Each structure stands twice: as structure tokens, then as C-alpha cells.
Amino acid sequence: MDDLTEMLKGTLEGCVLEIIGREETYGYAITRQLNELGFVDVVEGTVYTILLRLERNKLVQVAKRPSGVGPPRKFYALNEAGCEELAKFWAKWQYVSSRINRLKESGR
Amino acid sequence: MNFWETITGSDLTREWKAFEARAEALPDDYQAAWGQIIAHLFPYGGFTGRNLMPILDAALGLLEVAAADGQSLQEVLGDDIPGFCTALAGGEGARTYRDRWREQLNRNVAKKLSRLGG
Amino acid sequence: MSIQDIIEGKKQWRAHMARVKALPQDYRIVYKEMQRYLFKVGPVDLPDGPLLPGIVDFFEEGVAAGKGVLELTGNDVAAFCDDLVKDSPTFAEVYQQSISGERGTAEK
Numbered sequence: 001m002d003d004l005t006e007m008l009k010g011t012l013e014g015c016v017l018e019i020i021g022r023e024e025t026y027g028y029a030i031t032r033q034l035n036e037l038g039f040v041d042v043v044e045g046t047v048y049t050i051l052l053r054l055e056r057n058k059l060v061q062v063a064k065r066p067s068g069v070g071p072p073r074k075f076y077a078l079n080e081a082g083c084e085e086l087a088k089f090w091a092k093w094q095y096v097s098s099r100i101n102r103l104k105e106s107g108r
Numbered sequence: 109m110n111f112w113e114t115i116t117g118s119d120l121t122r123e124w125k126a127f128e129a130r131a132e133a134l135p136d137d138y139q140a141a142w143g144q145i146i147a148h149l150f151p152y153g154g155f156t157g158r159n160l161m162p163i164l165d166a167a168l169g170l171l172e173v174a175a176a177d178g179q180s181l182q183e184v185l186g187d188d189i190p191g192f193c194t195a196l197a198g199g200e201g202a203r204t205y206r207d208r209w210r211e212q213l214n215r216n217v218a219k220k221l222s223r224l225g226g
Numbered sequence: 227m228s229i230q231d232i233i234e235g236k237k238q239w240r241a242h243m244a245r246v247k248a249l250p251q252d253y254r255i256v257y258k259e260m261q262r263y264l265f266k267v268g269p270v271d272l273p274d275g276p277l278l279p280g281i282v283d284f285f286e287e288g289v290a291a292g293k294g295v296l297e298l299t300g301n302d303v304a305a306f307c308d309d310l311v312k313d314s315p316t317f318a319e320v321y322q323q324s325i326s327g328e329r330g331t332a333e334k
Contacts (some may be wrong), residue, residue: 027284027293040325045299056313070290071283083270163268163317170265176243177258184262196250196268198318206267213263217303220255221296 005041012042014089015050017078020060021086024077051076059085060107123161130168137181138171141189148193163196186212238274245282253285253295256303263307269314277310 012016012034027047028038034042051074056059067073078086131142145167149160174184187193194207246257260281264272272278288298300304 028287041300043298043300044288044293045284045306046309049306049312050278052310053313067287067290071286073287074283160321163321165271166265166268166317167306170262173261175267179262192266193265196318198316198322202318209263209266210308213259213304213307215261216304217256217296218301220259221252223253 001038003041004039008042009092012039012046013050013053014086014093016041016047016054017059017082017086017089020076021078021083022056024063024075026073026075035095054082057081127164127168130172134171134175138175141181141185142168142171144189145193148190149197160197167193167196242279242282245286249282249285250295252290253289254277256295256299257281257285260303260307263304264311267311268317269318270309272311272314275314280298282312 015034015037016030019025019033022075027044030051031042031044031047034047039075054076059079060076060077063075063077064072065075131139134142146164149163149167170184172179191201191205195202195209249257261278264277269275269277285295285298288295296303304321
């Protein structure tokens with residue numbers, strides 16, 4: 001699907017939290033996972049800005065690990081505050097999507 | 109009281125001297141642009157001039173970086189110094205300028221990368 | 227700012243620019259355009275904050291992975307920049323706040 005950028009704003013951060021919450025991972029792997037999910041327009045830069053924000057807001061733990069090629073890679077894992085933020089995200093998502101679905105259903 | 113008196117007549121003198129020293133290290137055309145920037149930021153300098161300091165610092169920083177990279181002044185500021193100052197101070201029309209810089213950025217990237225690809 | 231700070235700052239800046247120079251040309255072009263844009267937009271923590279070195283880290287990883295720069299940032303480089311500084315106040319914002327504050331007290 002094309003042109004999801006505007007609609008995804010605000011929810012991508014939650015998706016990234018969810019992915020990090022499953023296992024410690026790094027930017028490129030997160031991007032790939034989002035692409036495979038069907039969000040093909042998401043580039044590494046987008047994920048990078050989100051990771052930067054998560055780091056600044058102290059929601060993740062960051063570890064630099066050597067990678068096979070090139071400079072060391074930054075790996076991200078959720079900390080306690082991050083887990084709370086993730087739970088909040090899913091609660092908000094549940095609320096918003098149920099309301100929007102209700103709106104759609106009520107028009108039928 | 110004008111901007112100069114405001115600045116030089118206060119405890120900001122020292123900070124101001126540091127700006128001047130930095131500006132003197134710039135190439136001539138950049139120094140001229142710096143003078144213009146000060147003149148155009150003057151109307152924003154309202155009360156103490158203190159709140160202008162970070163903006164002046166940012167502008168001078170931009171000039172320093174650009175001069176060190178050997179970029180032309182035109183490339184950095186475009187031909188509209190008053191507009192540049194408006195945007196720096198966040199006054200009316202600042203949005204428009206940011207939009208323009210945004211377009212400029214993407215246009216320059218596209219242009220320069222395509223030249224590279226040949 | 228002491229002379230020592232200025233010298234130290236210049237040294238760091240030179241080291242930073244040396245890393246930029248070591249990037250492939252397409253990366254260098256995009257980095258420089260981004261830097262120019264960011265300096266104009268003026269987030270307050272730009273000159274000595276982690277933002278610019280962070281971009282170089284990110285780019286170096288992309289180079290090591292053999293990617294083109296736009297694959298990393300997406301075509302809308304400006305949108306990438308805006309995302310990067312979304313949470314940082316700009317000089318203009320700080321300034322506008324300071325004058326509205328002064329006006330507020332002056333009127334009392």
C-alpha cells in the first residue's frame with residue numbers, strides 16, 4: 001500500500017518498541033522486519049530517528065557490539081520504562097482502533 | 109538606545125567581543141554578511157539583547173562551518189539575508205523559510221547525486 | 227566560553243569533519259546538505275550535541291553494509307532531518323519564548 005507515511009506517524013514508534021521488546025536487536029534488522037510486515041516505505045533513516053528518540057527518552061538500553069563488517073553496531077533492548085511505554089502504546093492503539101472500527105460499523 | 113549601546117553597555121560586552129574575534133577570522137565576504145545579519149537581527153533585539161546571543165552564535169557558527177568547507181556565501185545563505193534572519197529569530201514568515209530550505213535541501217541532494225551518477 | 231573550550235571544540239570539530247571526509251562521495255554530499263539545513267534550522271544542542279556525530283555513525287554503518295545513501299535516508303532527506311530534530315527546541319523557539327516572557331513581565 002502506498003503513502004502510509006502520514007498515517008503511520010505516531011504508531012511506528014510503538015511498532016519499534018514491540019519489535020525491540022521481543023529480543024535485543026539493531027536498526028537494520030528492525031527496518032527489515034517492518035518492511036516484511038508490509039510497511040515497504042520505511043527506510044533505515046526513519047527507524048534511526050525513532051531509536052534516537054527512544055534512547056533520549058531513556059526507554060531503551062543500548063549496547064555497542066562488534067559487527068562482522070564495518071563499525072560496531074548499536075543493539076537495543078527495552079528497559080523497564082520502555083516496557084511501560086509499550087503497554088501504554090497497545091492500550092492506546094486498542095482504544096483508537098476500536099473507536100474507529102465502531103465508527104465504520106455504525107455507518108453500515 | 110540602539111542595539112550596539114545595549115550590547116556594549118552591558119555585561120554582554122565580553123560575549124560580544126568573543127563574537128567579534130570569531131568574525132574577524134572569517135573571509136571578507138563572510139564578514140560582510142555577518143555585519144548584515146547583525147543589522148537585520150537588530151529589530152528583534154528588543155529588550156536586553158541577551159536573548160539574541162544564542163541566535164547570533166548560531167548564525168556565526170553557520171558562517172564558520174561554511175567558510176571552513178569552502179562553500180560560497182550564496183550557497184549557504186541564498187540571496188536573502190533579511191529572510192534568513194527572520195527565520196533565525198522565528199518571526200513572522202519563519203515557516204515559509206523553513207519550507208524553502210527543506211525544498212532546497214532535497215533539490216540540492218537530487219542535483220548533486222545525479223551529477224555524481226553521471 | 228573559555229579559550230580552552232574553543233580550542234577543544236575546534237579539535238573535536240576537525241576530527242568530526244575528518245570522518246565526514248572519509249565517507250564515500252554520495253554520503254558526503256548528503257551529509258553536507260543536511261548539516262547546512264540543520265545549522266539554519268538551529269536546534270540548540272547542534273554544535274556540541276551528539277546529533278551530528280550520530281549521523282556519521284549511522285552513515286558509516288550504511289557504507290559498511292554497501293548501501294547507497296538514499297536507501298538509508300529515503301528520498302526526502304529534509305523529512306529525515308526534521309525527524310532528527312523533532313524534540314529539540316530551536317534557537318528561534320527559545321528566543322520567541324524569551325521575548326514573550328519579557329513582554330509578560332513588562333506589562334505587569
